[in-house]
Amino acid sequence: MKDSQSFKNALQISAFYLIFGMIWIYSSDTLIELFSNDPHQISLLQTYKGFFFIVVTSVLLYLLSYRILRERSLEYTRRLNEQKTAQIQLARQDALLRTIVNSSPDAIFVKDLEGKYLLFNNGAGEIVGMSPEKVIGNTDSLIFSPETASKIRELDRSIISGAKTITNKEYLTTSEGKEKSFWVTKGPLFNEEGKIFGLFGISRDITEETVSQIRLEKQNALLTSLINSTPDAIVIKGLDRRYIVFNEGASKFSGIKSSDAVGKTADEIFPPKTAGIINAIDDDLLKNQSFIEHEETLIMPNGKMYIYWVTKGLLKTENGDIFGIFGIYRDITNEKHHEQIMTNEKDRFDFMAHHDSLTGLPNRLSLMEYLKIKCSQNSPFAFLFLDLDGFKEVNDSYGHRFGDKLLIRIAEVLETITPSNSKIIRTGGDEFVVILECNEEENRIDLMMQNLVLALRHPFNIDNVDVYITASVGIAMYPSDADNSEDLFQKADAAMYNAKKSGRNTYSFYESKFTETSIQRTTISTNLKKAIQSGELSLHYQPQVDQFTEEIIGLEALCRWFTPEGAVSPGVFIPIAEESGLILEIGEFVLREGCLKTSKWDKAGLLNGRVAINISARQLSHVDFIDTLDSIVSETQCDPKLIELEITESSILNDPEYVIALLHTLKKRGFFISIDDFGTGYSSLSYLKNLPIDKLKIDQSFIRNITDNRKNQTIVKTIIALAKGLDIKVLAEGVETSEELEFLRLNQIDSIQGYYFYKPMDSQSVESLFKENRPIVN
Secondary structure, eight states: OHHHHHHHHHHHHHHHHHHHHHHHHHHHHHHHHHHOOOHHHHHHHHHHHHHHHHHHHHHHHHHHHHHHHHHHHHHHHHHHHHHHHHHHHHHHHHHHHHHHHHHOSSEEEEEETTSOEEEEOHHHHHHHTSOHHHHTTOOGGGTBOHHHHHHHHHHHHHHHHHTOOEEEEEEEEBTTOOEEEEEEEEEEEEOTTSOEEEEEEEEEEOHHHHHHHHHHHHHHHHHHHHHHHSSSEEEEEETTSOEEEEOHHHHHHHOOOHHHHBTOOHHHHSOHHHHHHHHHHHHHHHHHTOOEEEEEEEEOTTSOEEEEEEEEEEEEOTTOOEEEEEEEEEEOHHHHHHHHHHHHHHHHHHHHHHBOTTTOOBOHHHHHHHHHHHHHTTOOEEEEEEEEETHHHHHHHHOHHHHHHHHHHHHHHHHHHSOTTOEEEEEETTEEEEEEEOSSOHHHHHHHHHHHHHHHTSOEEETTEEEOOEEEEEEEEETTTOSSHHHHHHHHHHHHHHHHHTTSSSEEEOOHHHHHHHHHHHHHHHHHHHHHHHTOEEEEEEEEEETTTOOEEEEEEEEEEEETTEEEOHHHHHHHHHHHTTHHHHHHHHHHHHHHHHHHHHHTTOOOSEEEEEOOHHHHHSTTHHHHHHHHHHHHTOOGGGEEEEEEHHHHHTSHHHHHHHHHHHHHTTOEEEEEEETSSOOOHHHHTTSOOOEEEEOGGGTTTTTTOHHHHHHHHHHHHHHHHTTOEEEEEOOOSHHHHHHHHHTTOOEEESTTTOOOBOHHHHHHHHHHTSOOOO
């Protein structure tokens, strides 16, 4: 634009000069001709005209030159100033650019077409560990490994040939062998003519970020694997209640694919009721900012109901800002099902543990727990301890099934006659307890007892058999008689025994003297155990004689207990031994001691007849009885033919088939079998004819005053006739007078045992008696 204006100005000046010159020449010549016709003068004037023209044109040239030169000088100065300003600005820009470039942590570089670095900032130097000055002018071979440098060169060539800017990741190995990752942007550099003269690059070291990213990806993969590997349902929701995470466990439980759940709310994927439960809990979580663990019963889209153990909480940032809700659902449906089964079974077993299986009444354990609670309430009540009279005989006579049915009927009677707020318990066997609410009102108890007596007056028809049964009841009052369960039992038991002693079929309130009797029984039981262990027990023997020749034909072994304080009657300690179970140990002692003496006397040639040894019902029914007997016989080297085993009727009738088979076994071993105290039990003639027995022993209760008691006479005659008819020997016990002996002789008794001939004596006295070798008559 400026060149065009200069051309116009120059043209205008030239035209002006041309016109001015032409006008001057023409006008000057014309004027000269006007002033003079003299050639010399004209020539002189023309010379002056020439000088004048030269002066004028010189002045004009000067002015023009001055103007031009001044303008040029000003333009030059201006341009010089502008150039200086531009250089200063450029220097500033260059400094600023270099500061910016070198301040960047990223690597910024420029290469020429040969791959030599023209620019290499401090960031690049720090990344590769070299100063920019060292790198500039060199290629990538200085910085990187040959393989890496070759790869970079190939990439640079592709960028130059493609003339495009690219951005990608590069994984490079430095000359020092370090593996590095870069995020690189590279592109071509163009000159003013549009030709490529090099390339630029901006590279960010993302090695740490890459490592972190890889670590994060591994962690995410691990977390995802863990989340999906767990059988539990794990879900995460944003604050908009849309699912972000819905693991495979959740998909399995719900039947909803993870892809179908993510991005949706509970309302969109679950039944309304289930969604309502989930939303309500989420609302509560956000409101209280709490953490919960509880059970939830939810219906899934497939219509099935599941029970879950749910853990829910809030997701928070490091600053504590809530950004979501997490939930862990564990399916405990099967566990709850099994738990319910276990609970039911526990309840069943608990019921079984606390109730009598026969009558359905609470049992002793239930009673103890009830009394513990009852005694803590300090409210008066009566403790009634009931024991059936003669139940053992009924059980032995008709069998256990019959006895069980009778117990059920007794329980029904008690439930009928007792008030509704009473508690009835079967403590075991034929024993019952009744807890009666009363303020120590004995009249109310008397009324109940009268109702019980009236109810038991009528027979119980069981299996078409009428059977009568009565009860003895002991009564202790809380808290006047006892203030705890143990004392209540003890004192009611003592009162019950007093009722038994009073003739049975009655009841007795506790009195302090009963405790003394109960303590005495307990003391005897304890001391008896010690006596067995310390050897205080011994055997005495009572001879049995032939009623005609009055010769000794055998002995009965009788257990005796001698203490430092004196002898304890068998009538006292034998019943206690049977109650406590010590009768088994006593019975084994009697068997061993009796067989030992029998073997000794037999080897010495002193024994005349057999030695009778009593076998209790408990011994006979014990599973190890035969083994124990065989062991004792072998140990003492006693001949079984010399031993007479005495059993009771009740032990036979307890389990007739078993006892009959057992007695046949004993007979095969050579033992002599007799029935002791015959006539006192519930005899069964149908069993008697099948029993392999050798002797009946008439109980002494039938011998007492036999000469004056016609009923006893009839019974004794019948027993003797029965025995004779069955080809069984018969012996009478407890013969003490000549009149009793004479009656028995007249009725053809086989043998006699009693004080009339001999009292029980110790073994030394027996040996002395044998050595005399003659009949002894009172």
